[in-house]
Amino acid sequence: xxxxxxFLRKLEALRLAVRRSIAGRREGERLTKRRGxxxxxxxxxxxxxxDEFRAIDWNLYGRLGMLYVKEFTRExxxxxxxxxxxxxxxxxxxxxxxxxxxxxxxxxxxxAPSMPLPDIENLKLGAPFSVPTxxxxxxxxxxxxxxxxxxxxxQKIRAETAVIHVLSPEELEPPxxxxxxxVDAETGEGVVRFVGDEEKVAYRxxxxxxxxxxxxxxxxxxMNYLRCSSTTPLEDVVQVYLRExxxxx
Numbered sequence: 001x002x003x004x005x006x007f008l009r010k011l012e013a014l015r016l017a018v019r020r021s022i023a024g025r026r027e028g029e030r031l032t033k034r035r036g037x038x039x040x041x042x043x044x045x046x047x048x049x050x051d052e053f054r055a056i057d058w059n060l061y062g063r064l065g066m067l068y069v070k071e072f073t074r075e076x077x078x079x080x081x082x083x084x085x086x087x088x089x090x091x092x093x094x095x096x097x098x099x100x101x102x103x104x105x106x107x108x109x110x111x112a113p114s115m116p117l118p119d120i121e122n123l124k125l126g127a128p129f130s131v132p133t134x135x136x137x138x139x140x141x142x143x144x145x146x147x148x149x150x151x152x153x154x155q156k157i158r159a160e161t162a163v164i165h166v167l168s169p170e171e172l173e174p175p176x177x178x179x180x181x182x183v184d185a186e187t188g189e190g191v192v193r194f195v196g197d198e199e200k201v202a203y204r205x206x207x208x209x210x211x212x213x214x215x216x217x218x219x220x221x222x223m224n225y226l227r228c229s230s231t232t233p234l235e236d237v238v239q240v241y242l243r244e245x246x247x248x249x
Contacts, residue, residue, distance in 0.1 A: 003103070007235060014107045014238070016080065017249040018138060018160060044068040079137030080108045081159070084120065086129040089146050089185035092168040094125050096230040097142045100164065103238050104140055107248065134159040140247070142166060145214050146186060154223070162247045163218050165211065165227040172229060174203065 003011075047056060047067035055069040084101045086094075101120045131141055131153040139157050142164045143150060154161065176195050183190040193199070211227055218225035226245040228237050242248040 003106075007103075008106070010235070010239060011103060011106050012110060014243075014248045015110070016108055016138060017243075017246050043071050045071060079134070079159070081132050081134045081137065081139045082108075082120075083129075083131050083139065083141045083143075084123055085141075085143035086123055086125055086127045087144075087147060087186060088126055089144055090166075091125055091185065092170065093144060093166045093230040096234070097166055098123060099234055100166075100237060101142055103234060107238075131157065133157065134161075138162070140164065144171070151217065155221070160223075161218075161221075162224040162245070163214070163226070164242075164247075165214060165225065166230055167227065168230045172207070174200070 044057060044060065045068065047069050051069050057068050057070050060066075060068050082101055082105060084097050090097060098120055105120060131150065132139070133156045135158045137159045139159045139161045141150075141154065141161065144167060145163070145165050154163070174195075177200075178196075179192065179194050181190050181192050215225045215227070224246045226241055226247065228241060232241075238248065
């Protein structure tokens, strides 16, 4: 993937946003800060029942007569996994998905390798696609989410998860009318239908319900969700929308 120098500089200023710290140093990891344990002192807070006595600042108690505990940050490793949908229905969005994946990989690679860029460039449309079972860390899935079976795969992920829902302009607003043959991009099965104004209205409603159901499903499982068009400028997706969705910071 080729990005201009200005865009690369903007990527260098971004980091993956992680709500919770996850231990386990493996490939694709970066270090995150977590309170507790050892390392750098950060602040004091009032003692509460259950806190370790060794964390109490006795010098401060001697001066103030009140119990406070010291808080520290410690470094923990974050494993990053990136999965890009290669199913046939991704055809009109595949190049966009690859470029988005490459940009996210570069952000992760600022601190440690997550997914080598050649792997992303060598992905083949139509190749078997499955979401990796990630026990911990951060999983980013880029897909059009037409395969309802993805839900079962996503549920197996125990890591923090971000789902990026990519749709083409033709899927968002089909430029069709009259008698047409509709072909399922996943199965190849076709059916002849007449498409008029009523059918277009019904399609928009069903698409909105489909996207809303995915968004609600992800949020119910504390997964970040973002829907975008494959024609949205990549810089806007990375600099604005992924930050608003809590994927980048």
